[in-house]
Amino acid sequence: MTCFMFNQWKLYANGELPPAESKGLEQHAVECPQCQIKLQEWVDYMLEEEFSAYPEVPVPDTFTDEVMSKLFEEVPVRTARKRSSRTRRQRGWDIVKKTGLVVAGLTALVVTGTAVSPTFANYVNSLFQIEKDADSGMKNAVNKGLVQKLEQKITDQGITFEAKELMADSMRIAIIFDMYDQNGKQIEDHSMKLQLIDSNGKDWLAEDGREESGSSHGQFFITELSLNDIFESAEATPDQLTLKIVPTDIEGKTGKWELEIPVDMKKAKEATKTVAFKDAVYQSPQGLELKLKQIEFSPSATRVMLDSTVPKSAYVEFERAVLMYDKDHPEGVHITNKKVEPTLSGGDIAYEITNEKGEVVAARDMFGLDKGIAKKKNVLYVSGLSSKQEGDITKWWHTFGPLQGEQKLKFQLQKVYENKLASPKFDLIPEDLNKKAATFKDETGSSFTFSSFSWTPASGEEKGKAVIIVEGTLGKDVVSIRYWYVKDENGKTYYATLNPESTRDKDGRVHFKGELVIPKLEQAPKRLTICYPEYTVEHHVNWEVPFEIK
Amino acid sequence: MPDDQELIEQILAGDHEQYRQIVDRYKGKIVGYLYRMIGNMPDAQDLAQDVFIKTFYRLHDYRPEYRFSSWLYRIASNHCFDEMRKRKRTEQVEIDEEQLIDLDTPETTLLKKERDTELERSIMLLDEEYREVFVLFYIHRLSYREISEQLSLSESSIQMRLFRARKKMRDSLAKTMGGGAIYEMLHV
Numbered sequence: 025m026t027c028f029m030f031n032q033w034k035l036y037a038n039g040e041l042p043p044a045e046s047k048g049l050e051q052h053a054v055e056c057p058q059c060q061i062k063l064q065e066w067v068d069y070m071l072e073e074e075f076s077a078y079p080e081v082p083v084p085d086t087f088t089d090e091v092m093s094k095l096f097e098e099v100p101v102r103t104a105r106k107r108s109s110r111t112r113r114q115r116g117w118d119i120v121k122k123t124g125l126v127v128a129g130l131t132a133l134v135v136t137g138t139a140v141s142p143t144f145a146n147y148v149n150s151l152f153q154i155e156k157d158a159d160s161g162m163k164n165a166v167n168k169g170l171v172q173k174l175e176q177k178i179t180d181q182g183i184t185f186e187a188k189e190l191m192a193d194s195m196r197i198a199i200i201f202d203m204y205d206q207n208g209k210q211i212e213d214h215s216m217k218l219q220l221i222d223s224n225g226k227d228w229l230a231e232d233g234r235e236e237s238g239s240s241h242g243q244f245f246i247t248e249l250s251l252n253d254i255f256e257s258a259e260a261t262p263d264q265l266t267l268k269i270v271p272t273d274i275e276g277k278t279g280k281w282e283l284e285i286p287v288d289m290k291k292a293k294e295a296t297k298t299v300a301f302k303d304a305v306y307q308s309p310q311g312l313e314l315k316l317k318q319i320e321f322s323p324s325a326t327r328v329m330l331d332s333t334v335p336k337s338a339y340v341e342f343e344r345a346v347l348m349y350d351k352d353h354p355e356g357v358h359i360t361n362k363k364v365e366p367t368l369s370g371g372d373i374a375y376e377i378t379n380e381k382g383e384v385v386a387a388r389d390m391f392g393l394d395k396g397i398a399k400k401k402n403v404l405y406v407s408g409l410s411s412k413q414e415g416d417i418t419k420w421w422h423t424f425g426p427l428q429g430e431q432k433l434k435f436q437l438q439k440v441y442e443n444k445l446a447s448p449k450f451d452l453i454p455e456d457l458n459k460k461a462a463t464f465k466d467e468t469g470s471s472f473t474f475s476s477f478s479w480t481p482a483s484g485e486e487k488g489k490a491v492i493i494v495e496g497t498l499g500k501d502v503v504s505i506r507y508w509y510v511k512d513e514n515g516k517t518y519y520a521t522l523n524p525e526s527t528r529d530k531d532g533r534v535h536f537k538g539e540l541v542i543p544k545l546e547q548a549p550k551r552l553t554i555c556y557p558e559y560t561v562e563h564h565v566n567w568e569v570p571f572e573i574k
Numbered sequence: 575m576p577d578d579q580e581l582i583e584q585i586l587a588g589d590h591e592q593y594r595q596i597v598d599r600y601k602g603k604i605v606g607y608l609y610r611m612i613g614n615m616p617d618a619q620d621l622a623q624d625v626f627i628k629t630f631y632r633l634h635d636y637r638p639e640y641r642f643s644s645w646l647y648r649i650a651s652n653h654c655f656d657e658m659r660k661r662k663r664t665e666q667v668e669i670d671e672e673q674l675i676d677l678d679t680p681e682t683t684l685l686k687k688e689r690d691t692e693l694e695r696s697i698m699l700l701d702e703e704y705r706e707v708f709v710l711f712y713i714h715r716l717s718y719r720e721i722s723e724q725l726s727l728s729e730s731s732i733q734m735r736l737f738r739a740r741k742k743m744r745d746s747l748a749k750t751m752g753g754g755a756i757y758e759m760l761h762v
Contacts, residue, residue: 036734037734039701039704039738039742043701043702043703046703047703047727050727050728050731051726051727053728053730053731054728060728060730063728063730063731063734064640064730066730066734067648067730067733067734067737068640068641068644068645068647068648069644070733070734070737071644071647071648071651072641072643072644072647074647074651074737074740075603075607075643075647078603078606078607078610079606080602080603080606081602081605081606081609081615082602083601083602083605083619083622087597087601087605087619087622087623088594088597088598088601090623091593091597091623091626091627092591092593092594092597094623094627095590095593095627095630096590213656217635272631272632273628273631276624278631
């Protein structure tokens with residue numbers, strides 16, 4: 025099954041999506057493994073394209089000899105050690121965040137020469153505590169004593185790699201480290217490889233091909249490893265792990281800077297509470313089956329784990345207009361595309377977790393819903409995958425900020441969203457819109473007012489473009505219309521895109537306003553038929569699962 | 575002739591001599607790219623050697639489901655931008671020192687001003703989403719990673735935005751300044 029957003033990537037890559045839609049897709053990719061791959065494919069494609077634009081230059085044979093001699097005469101030993109598994113996928117290591125803390129400010133806190141405790145201590149003056157980029161979850165984990173001061177360092181070729189602090193929670197591990205030369209000058213140009221090894225010698229990151237590299241000058245470095253997609257529960261996490269950090273390249277030099285940091289996960293595991301649910305299954309009348317499996321509460325995060333299944337009957341054929349780019353149409357061409365997709369998804373739901381006072385402590389809503397009408401609270405975007413497909417079941421792992429302390433809570437499923445096919449047609453004469461707006465109603469009970477038409481003729485590589493202002497009120501329970509297309513007087517179909525700003529009125533009806541943009545429209549149309557092939561409705565649900573953190 | 579995939583398998587299996595074929599296969603392309611970006615051949619060749627050495631050490635990270643060339647280009651372009659960042663910093667210091675003895679003639683000042691105006695104009699023509707990334711990367715010389723933190727976007731998204739921005743900049747500058755002007759104007 026391909027992601028619902030797949031059609032958008034070509035438009036995105038060619039800069040055809042409106043900014044908000046582009047940003048939405050980029051944010052979606054952070055959570056969607058399929059789209060992460062798609063995005064990387066596009067980056068690669070653009071790279072290939074860019075490189076193909078540069079002419080090859082003649083390079084003397086001695087060039088290759090020099091590379092080979094540099095490789096095998098200077099550091100022949102390293103090559104053998106570097107080999108490892110080759111079936112890799114990207115996962116795990118998150119973006120290195122730089123600490124918002126200058127080195128000078130730390131001298132009072134970093135006491136050297138004290139004995140290193142191999143266990144976690146309640147380390148009050150933690151760097152994590154005062155680091156502005158550490159999220160509330162990290163800080164909370166530190167408060168719970170899941171931080172260990174490290175004084176491990178190694179120097180080779182005049183360069184010192186020093187691990188300063190480790191935060192180990194059952195959901196994630198973070199390290200603050202530094203790298204500097206003999207004059208104490210910090211080195212930001214570095215990359216390193218990580219291994220997370222259990223007592224049997226298994227490297228849990230063995231499939232992870234990613235390397236880390238440095239950040240800004242004059243500050244420490246902090247990097248975070250998500251355990252979310254490695255271990256399915258706190259119990260499944262080994263008690264003892266060893267984090268091996270292997271800098272592979274510091275300022276272009278290779279050397280021996282490996283550090284092995286023992287990570288005692290017992291305290292992190294003890295600090296993580298898990299509520300497992302039995303038979304907490306919701307069956308929506310539309311056919312979506314949702315199973316609340318468990319919720320984990322660690323000091324640094326809360327993880328809601330759900331399984332979803334969609335019946336075969338929920339798969340329908342959608343037909344959308346898209347702008348396609350290929351070899352024959354490097355400038356892009358409007359085509360229509362058919363795709364069979366489910367109308368329901370475990371990702372297209374809205375739920376809340378409330379406490380005894382009825383306060384919402386965490387909430388999640390359908391991805392891609394306009395932020396003006398989406399209800400989200402305490403959502404934490406930690407690294408790692410948020411869903412994976414296993415047979416017919418899709419597993420969803422949603423992460424929120426920490427929820428701590430004994431309390432009675434309630435998981436409340438509030439909405440299941442569904443995509444529906446539609447076939448409205450609004451015929452209008454574009455030129456007339458500037459004199460008088462045109463209003464239409466359709467079978468969903470939605471009304472649309474089109475006004476202010478403008479068309480920009482082609483200039484340079486940019487082909488023409490038309491823009492129509494659309495304002496409307498969606499029918500009862502309709503929340504969004506994602507895909508649009510138009511037909512001109514000759515019956516030719518064009519992809520169109522709307523980037524709305526939405527609000528809800530007191531009756532829950534969605535009002536929106538935005539620009540409907542028709543890119544690559546070479547001639548000003550005399551007549552236009554505006555259509556949308558599908559729309560999203562919300563089904564209100566009141567399914568509650570009470571539980572208790574003990 | 576063995577394809578890239580076969581060669582890499584052999585190299586990873588210990589037949590390091592096969593790497594020679596990879597270098598021969600791509601050196602013209604990599605040096606060509608770096609020459610265009612950096613502007614002089616000796617530096618371009620030095621950097622290209624670094625790229626091939628780096629690539630060799632990272633071969634175990636190469637994932638066969640992707641094209642080898644894309645992966646190599648990724649390493650080359652990252653290495654190039656790292657180098658450009660370093661140079662920009664050094665250049666900044668040199669400029670400051672130069673200014674103390676005031677080497678600027680009225681002609682060079684005027685030329686510089688014209689170029690800056692042209693550059694600024696074409697930057698302003700970029701859509702906001704591209705402009706901010708372009709400015710952070712080329713003017714402030716932040717890394718992909720730093721920009722991704724600042725804008726809460728993935729590094730791949732930053733790369734994509736930069737591709738788009740570069741293309742738009744190239745198009746708009748080509749009209750007024752001729753091809754290739756973008757790199758000259760960004761002092762790389």
